[in-house]
Amino acid sequence: MTTRTPLMAGNWKMNLNHLEAIAHVQKLAFALADKDYDAVEVAVLPPFVDLRSVQTLVDGDKLKIKYGAQDISAHESGAYTGEISGSMLAKLKCTYVAVGHSERRQYHGETDELCNAKVKAAYANGITPILCVGEGLDVRKAGRQVPHTLAQLDGGLDGIPADQAESIVIAYEPVWAIGTGEVATPEDAQEVCGAIRTRLAELYSQELADKVRIQYGGSVKSGNVAAIMAQPDVDGALVGGAALDAEEFVKIVRFRDQ
Numbered sequence: 001m002t003t004r005t006p007l008m009a010g011n012w013k014m015n016l017n018h019l020e021a022i023a024h025v026q027k028l029a030f031a032l033a034d035k036d037y038d039a040v041e042v043a044v045l046p047p048f049v050d051l052r053s054v055q056t057l058v059d060g061d062k063l064k065i066k067y068g069a070q071d072i073s074a075h076e077s078g079a080y081t082g083e084i085s086g087s088m089l090a091k092l093k094c095t096y097v098a099v100g101h102s103e104r105r106q107y108h109g110e111t112d113e114l115c116n117a118k119v120k121a122a123y124a125n126g127i128t129p130i131l132c133v134g135e136g137l138d139v140r141k142a143g144r145q146v147p148h149t150l151a152q153l154d155g156g157l158d159g160i161p162a163d164q165a166e167s168i169v170i171a172y173e174p175v176w177a178i179g180t181g182e183v184a185t186p187e188d189a190q191e192v193c194g195a196i197r198t199r200l201a202e203l204y205s206q207e208l209a210d211k212v213r214i215q216y217g218g219s220v221k222s223g224n225v226a227a228i229m230a231q232p233d234v235d236g237a238l239v240g241g242a243a244l245d246a247e248e249f250v251k252i253v254r255f256r257d258q
């Protein structure tokens, strides 16, 4: 059985300017330094304008905290006003990039096809995508959360070869649980995360599926993280609101102590 290192990633969304970002990462580094946290990988996904500041801090102080972006352009360069390319993110040494977050899908009309192009752009630049998938409330009420989420997974991974897919991170985020305080039960999370792993085995191989980390996201807090992480197919969390509070995020990282 493959051991997967849990990945706790804080998606700051449109919060914290570059000065606040520096203070926040310093707090995280200070709080995490007093106890070994090698067993858990910690990442932050700040707004684009914070990335240079975060990079300088992480590089300068040789922090173990990883960082990445919340989005990536499907294009490599050119006349795409407002977009940020994969090569720009790679130049800032981003480890991760979120692709297809439900807020991008909902407010910016991102389709599975576009997400797939963004996954390819990430890999073309040596950045690991965190592909976000998950159903809305109407789909959940209709009991179609598994086929809906797997269709997003299939679309996002279309044409991605195994040697790339083995490093992908999948974030299962039921939209009805994002920022609502409405957390999926551990069983809800396991149902879909387990189905994602089974699909990865069908698309590639069981060996590959066993390597891929699958996160849960949606109102994760220190009080509920341990129960969610106890599920066999949940390998981390993509944390929104609670990641803006350094102390709370550190508690989530230390889920084993909760």
Ligand SMILES: O=C[C@H](O)COP(=O)(O)O
Pocket: 011, 101, 173, 177, 178, 179, 180, 181, 217, 218, 219, 220, 238, 239, 240, 241, 242
């Ligand atoms: O990317 C993070 C998710 O959208 C979860 O956000 P939340 O923890 O505020 O519910």
